[in-house]
Structure formats: C-alpha cells, structure tokens
Amino acid sequence: FPLKMLWLVLLTFPCLGGSTPVTQEPAPGPELVGIIGGCPVSARRFPWQVSLRFYSRKSHRWEHMCGGSHIHPQWVLTAAHCACAFKVQVGQLRLYEEDRLTKVVQIIRHPKYNESLSVLGGGDIALLRLEGAVKLSESVYPVSLPDASLTVSSKKICWVTGWGDIRPLPWPFHLQEVKVKVMRNKDCDHTYRFAFPSKHIHQFIKDDMLCAGSSNYGPCPGDSGGPLVCTWVQVGVVSWDNVCSHCSLPAVYTRVMSVTRGHVTKETPLLQSSLLVPPPGLSLFQPHHPTSSVSTPGSCSRSLLLPLASLPSCP
Template identity: 50%
Template sequence: LPLQMLWLLVLTLPCLGGSVPVTSDPGPGTELVGIMGGHDAADGKWPWQVGLWFWNQTSSQWILGCGGSLIHRQWVLTAAHCIPGRHPVTRDFKVQLGQLRPSYSDSVQVARIIRHPKYSLENGVFGGADVALLKLEAPVQPSNLVGLISLPPASSAFPPGTRCWVTGWGLIGFQESLLPKNLQEVEVPLVADEICRQHYGNRIKDDMLCAGRRGRDSCYGDSGGPLVCKWRGTWVQVGVVSWGRRCGLRNFPGVYARVTSFLPWIHRHIHSSP
C-alpha cells in the first residue's frame, strides 16, 4: 500500500508548520466529510468530546482542526499529529468544551502541550505513538454537558466485533468557513489486529488498533477524537482517531492509537503536575 494512497484523517496545517502527507484528491465518490455513516449526536451524550482550535497565521482566524477528549478536569487527550511543527506555541491552541456545534467563543486556552516522546515528526502517524496531552489553563467545572471519559484498565481486552462509538466534527476543508455543524456519532465494530494487518501490512504497530466497516468510519478532520466502548457498564476510551486509507472503505478500517499502550505515560503526566 503506497504512502500516497493513505489518506490521513487530518487537515494539513502548512501555515502552522505541519508536514502531514495528505493526498489532494481522495478519488471519485469519496466525500471529504467527517464521521461517515453517522448521525447527529444528542446534547450531553458525549460530554468528554472537545474541539481543538488552531490559530491560522495566514488567514488570521481560528480553525477547528481536530477533536480530543477530556480525561481529567485539566487535561485533554488528542493525537500527536494534531500538534504540528517542532515548537508548537500554546497560545495558538484553544479547546472547545460541552458544545455540539463548532464555537471557539468561550473556549479554554491551552497552557501546556506534551506530544508523546516516541512520536516522530518525520514518520508522522506511521511511526506510532500518535498521542498528545494538552493541559488547560484552569480545571473545568463538570456539568451535564461537560464530563470526563474514563481510561480503560490496563488489563482490559475488547474482542473483535465489539461495538464502540466514535465522534467528531470532521471538517471538510482547511480554508472553508465553518458552517454550523452538529457533532456526529457512529457505531463501529473493533477489527482484529491480524485482519487489519492483512490489509494495511506492517504499518499497523502494536500501539494501534482498528475499528470500522464499509460505510461506517471516522474520517478527515476527526483526528484526535475518542473511540469509546462500554466496559462493565461504563464508557471507556480505547482509541484516539489517527489515520486510515480514505474513509469507510471495505477492508480498510480506521486506525486508532491504542489507549492502553499509553496508560503509564498518561497517568504520569496528569497525576504528577500540581
């Protein structure tokens, strides 16, 4: 599978120094939309979903480029490839909480950005470790619209076929005006690692997992958002939207960073800071 055939689920951010390869033409019949095969999410159903806004130097405007999840009152989990450039500046990032429609008006400023140390800017998502933590300027007040997603126990295992959910705004274009667009949700089955490797080859690392089926998938712009499954009656986040070949193709499910691979790193950061 040649690199140029893999279509990353991220907006290229050239003005921010991003260097993520995205094929410019996804091919006929593929719409550049967000969550594929999904529908509008209800208010308060996914209270941990956040939107990650970037300041676009070129157009001098805020752009909603990625999703993320609230895993602690002051910490957001997202994808490392959502944070472009060698030296990202915190003032260029804001986080939207508790809203179904894109809006940065009462968003929270990011105070600290921690990309996973094993994430490589050169290899991008294909090197693995596609996770990042964002510390917010102040702890957020939980409400019926803003809440935390639990992290899975290290021992938890979810069998292939487990039906999980992925959410996101999946914007369609970098310079396009943000049309009011409701958060989308779609149910996706987990795919066995060996099945996923049959199609993607050795690009699937141990710290990745696959989910989705034909017509049901995360897509362009959903990067960094949460893949959640029920664990003993509680929602837990098992994946972070990372990459995929186009969207919703048979045999090419969405690829996610596997949250259990990063638990020690996440806990170290969110519990060690005052």
C-alpha cells in the first residue's frame, strides 16, 4: 500500500442555521456507489434513515452533512459530533428529491461527549427533537432499539446505510447499504494500536464503542450519525473510521446498548415537560448545561478530518 495520512472521520465545514427556502437539486446523473462496497437501497427497506442538513451560504441550500435514524415520530438519533442547528429529511431514498425538511428544536448530547477529545473520548451520540411529530408511513418508520442487556456477538452480520462520500467520485444521490461483520472490541483495539503505535493511546476502542467492517466495506465521510442495524434492531451509530475503510481497519460505532437504559419517568425535567416524550427504554442524556440543549444557530462540521499524524503504510 502507498503511504497515506490516516484521518478520523467527524464533521468540518461550517454548518449554520438559516431560514432560506430549500432550492431544488439538479437531476442526478448515473448511479454511483456511495458507502464503500455498498449498493443502492430498495424502496422501504430502511424507512428509519434520516438525512441531517445544514444551510450552506455558499450554495444557498440545505445540504446533507450526516445521517441519523428515526426512533420516534418526534425524535432522531445521531452522533454527537453531527449535532448542531439544522433541519432533517425523512423518508427519502434519493437526496434532494421532493425535500420536505423538518426543523430541529432541541439537541441533547451524551454528557460523556467531550468536544476537546472528540470521538476518541466516547459518548458520541445525541438526540434531536423535531419541531413536530412526523407522519409515519411505509417509507417513514422508526427503527427498533435494543434492550440494554443485548450483546452483539463477534462476526455477526449487520447493515450500515448512508449517502456518504466515496473518493474520488461524487457523492451518490441514492441511499446505499453495505453488509458488515462485527469485530470484538479487544481485537479492534489491538488492530488500531498496531496500526498507530506512535500515538501512545492506551485504548482506542472504549466500552461504549463497537467495531464492524473491513477493507472495502464500510461508511465514508457523510455517513456519520447513521445507523448500524442487526436484524432490524439498531445497535450502533456511525462515529469514526479511517477514511472509507482503507488499511483494512474497521469502522467504529457508538454502542447503542450502552445508552438504552431507564424509562421515560427517569428522564430530565426538561424532557418530561415536552409535549411528546421519547419512547420507553431509551435513556436520554442530561446535557451539561440545560440551556445549551436547545438548538441555536452555530457551527459544527461536515467532514471534520482530525489528523492522527504522518502515518506508516497500511499494515
């Protein structure tokens, strides 16, 4: 393999809230592969897939920046590093076709998430409350969430979906899916420490993380926040990887089982006062500062590439 820079995938371009009407995307050209090693999703196969949008002052439209999953008529699950003030699109196979965007009115990140540590610190998961309940249909339906006691066995086959980038080709317009195999955390951590011995990181893969995928199969930039689903139950949220699964390193997901505990009655007063509460079984995350949980225009990123360093060739 040639020498490459390994980059951890997060989010980079500024994302600012806005109220300008959505502009129509030009008709896409030929179908292109999206998630690396993936194929186009058939209609109604993954009705919980969500596109997170930010308003681009350069293109004057709401552009796709991350994925997410519909877990309730008024709630979306995504990665904490994707969470900023934006809108979402549900029930769409091809990006920008007949957009009907819904505003995000509340953002709740996991309290463990530390922006200074970024995804390496864990807790890369967040909840988004929508302005109103979305009407459910065959193309818009919540994904099932796992019980906290669920264990995902090594080598289990799961699916990850998204509209993410595949370099050097343009982003696909059609939602992509790819089948990936789960890896034991211990083996995944060893793989990353072997690949980057100079980083002196004691533990790459934390207990609230899950690894899946391999070379040529997995998520790319733009897929962050999207769901990892095993037998129609969401077990992971796309968190970070090594740029589209180069070097045979697996992608890393936030382990959903680590946060599905408790009941609605145990949620924060802020959420109990909501007109529509999230489903039982999902433990929402009490924000560090309650006032910061309300979405306001601000910056977040879309392909924040966090360099590990000048790295050796792939092992």
